[in-house]
Amino acid sequence: xxxxxxxxxxxxxxxxxxxxxxxxxxxxxxxxxxxxxxxxxxxxxxxxxxxxxxxxxxxxxxxxxxxxxxxxxxxxxxxxxxxxxxxxxxxxxxxxxxxxxxxxxxxxxxxxxxxxxxxxxxxxxxxxxxxxxxxxxxxxxxxxxxxxxxxxxxxxxxxxxxxxxxxxxxxxxxxxxxxxxxxxxxxxxxxxxxxxxxxxxxxxxxxxxxxxxxxxxxxxxxxxxxxxxxxxxxxxxxxxxxxxxxxxxxxxxxxxxxxxxx
Amino acid sequence: xxxxxxxxxxxxxxxxxxxxxxxxxxxxxxxxxxxxxxxxxxxxxxxxxxxxxxxxxxxxxxxxxxxxxxxxxxxxxxxxxxxxxxxxxxxxxxxxxxxxxxxxxxxxxxxxxxxxxxxxxxxxxxxxxxxxxxxxxxxxxxxxxxxxxxxxxxxxxxxxxxxxxxxxxxxxxxxxxxxxxxxxxxxxxxxxxxxxxxxxxxxxxxxxxxxxxxxxxxxxxxxxxxxxxxxxxxxxxxxxxxxxxxxxxxxxxxxxxxxxxxxxxxxxxxxxxxxxxxxxxxxxxxxxxxxxxxxxxxxxxxxxxxxxxxxxxxxxxxxxxxxxxxxxxxxxxxxxxxxxxxxxxxxxxxxxxxxx
Numbered sequence: 151x152x153x154x155x156x157x158x159x160x161x162x163x164x165x166x167x168x169x170x171x172x173x174x175x176x177x178x179x180x181x182x183x184x185x186x187x188x189x190x191x192x193x194x195x196x197x198x199x200x201x202x203x204x205x206x207x208x209x210x211x212x213x214x215x216x217x218x219x220x221x222x223x224x225x226x227x228x229x230x231x232x233x234x235x236x237x238x239x240x241x242x243x244x245x246x247x248x249x250x251x252x253x254x255x256x257x258x259x260x261x262x263x264x265x266x267x268x269x270x271x272x273x274x275x276x277x278x279x280x281x282x283x284x285x286x287x288x289x290x291x292x293x294x295x296x297x298x299x300x301x302x303x304x305x306x307x308x309x310x311x312x313x314x315x316x317x318x319x320x321x322x323x324x325x326x327x328x329x330x331x332x333x334x335x336x337x338x339x340x341x342x343x344x345x346x347x348x349x350x351x352x353x354x355x356x357x358x359x360x361x362x363x364x365x366x367x368x369x370x371x372x373x374x375x376x377x378x379x380x381x382x383x384x385x386x387x388x389x390x391x392x393x394x395x396x397x398x399x400x401x402x403x404x405x406x407x408x409x410x411x412x
Numbered sequence: 413x414x415x416x417x418x419x420x421x422x423x424x425x426x427x428x429x430x431x432x433x434x435x436x437x438x439x440x441x442x443x444x445x446x447x448x449x450x451x452x453x454x455x456x457x458x459x460x461x462x463x464x465x466x467x468x469x470x471x472x473x474x475x476x477x478x479x480x481x482x483x484x485x486x487x488x489x490x491x492x493x494x495x496x497x498x499x500x501x502x503x504x505x506x507x508x509x510x511x512x513x514x515x516x517x518x519x520x521x522x523x524x525x526x527x528x529x530x531x532x533x534x535x536x537x538x539x540x541x542x543x544x545x546x547x548x549x550x551x552x553x554x555x556x557x558x559x560x561x562x563x564x565x566x567x568x569x570x571x572x573x574x575x576x577x578x579x580x581x582x583x584x585x586x587x588x589x590x591x592x593x594x595x596x597x598x599x600x601x602x603x604x605x606x607x608x609x610x611x612x613x614x615x616x617x618x619x620x621x622x623x624x625x626x627x628x629x630x631x632x633x634x635x636x637x638x639x640x641x642x643x644x645x646x647x648x649x650x651x652x653x654x655x656x657x658x659x660x661x662x663x664x665x666x667x668x669x670x671x672x673x674x675x676x677x678x679x680x681x682x683x684x685x686x687x688x689x690x691x692x693x694x695x696x697x698x699x700x701x702x703x704x705x706x707x708x709x710x711x712x713x714x715x716x717x718x719x720x721x722x723x724x725x726x727x728x729x730x731x732x733x734x735x736x737x738x739x740x741x742x743x744x745x746x747x748x749x750x751x752x753x754x755x756x757x758x759x760x761x762x763x764x765x766x767x768x
Contacts, residue, residue: 313517327507
């Protein structure tokens, strides 16, 4: 029955929403409590801003996250396109390789990957970018793969080429817009993962926002909650911004109105 | 509507193409005259799509030549070939409107904006979709999408138009409508066109000539009526139209004995020796109902009767033979019921036979 199904759907959405949002709302409320638990104020947030290392750690994390997102796209988009266009028979192998970061323990990954890292990167924080891309691989691969599978990319490419477009124009004007949802999803995932990654960063003794948070949280529990809420709001803001920029429609559509044709 | 640039001649000379051990094209020779629409017809895997893709530049030939107006095109890149192609699958760019899709090839040619807009409007008029210029592909029906794809392919004023089963994703009614539109536009523009399909009705209805392909080779290429009435090979006889396959014997002097009748053998049935058992191929409309008293009559049991408007298709069972199909005028068989015993005979002047 229709009504029954709608009610069930509404209940499911309500339940899922409650489970997702309730802890966040509780944490947000908690983060505004004054020390001692009575009344609300911005004390915990002002404490946060006054902490030494807050802005450098945040800056580092944002920088690494942006670079991770960029490297992930540079690496994965062409790979996935070529894989789907020219080398479909190797797809299962790539599929397997991209799942490996989920299976390999982070410790092994950290040591193994660091040893194989070029020397000039080994002693800079930018080595983390490569680790973040590796760790994000299982998710970014799936996001791109499902977007590419949803369109007949081979036909689109052939149509574009047969109409006289170069490979470059085909990639920029046809492929990327056609798989935009996958690219944005992939970017979201790699960005979010990079900004919140703790284990690898801690193992390799680098200071980023998550490692700084752990140290800071030991001094002030309410401040720690404020940090969590702040990180969450920051991630949502950054991702929304990317989403809005990516979804912005170009304003140079071919408009044919009021044009005279002989 | 002005004609496209001077129509071109398309030639494939001894073209071969293999995929691993599978031979897709085995020395294909084909000429499409300026302004002509040639349909390549054949079962799946016969090589027709490979041939089309080689012309488009999406596949390369192992050997042989592809010539457009006697200029060799084998090594010309796909984006430099100036060929318009409509694909089987919906191939419109999903991020672009109808007008932008049509404009795509013109932009790739770096044409200036006023010329592009004029051409896009011309194409929209041609496919009668002026009202939909700002729609996106997902807002169009399948038929409309293929009309846009046709407009997009024609906008670049291609030397040759290539149609790769463009109607196969559409439902029957739309398919027949778009088929007629494609033919009308093709005649209006006088553009040389190669059309690939596995649907014989489609090929027969639209093409000036139809080439029947089998195992990478062109079995016969001719006007649809010639293909149907004078098939050059048993494969063409059985693939184009329907044919009953009945056991028969060569009786000498160019005759074949089938059921209780002796009938002349088609001139195309060669390599058949006297006395040998063969398989006769007889069209359903070459069999007619008769009376029991007719010396040439064969009797059978009516097991099926399908009303097809002016014609009714009868299925007659005879012991030891496959069901024989007969196409009769509906008004002549109104009174027949399934289970009736009926008499029939072959009325063809000549029939085709093949070795068993």
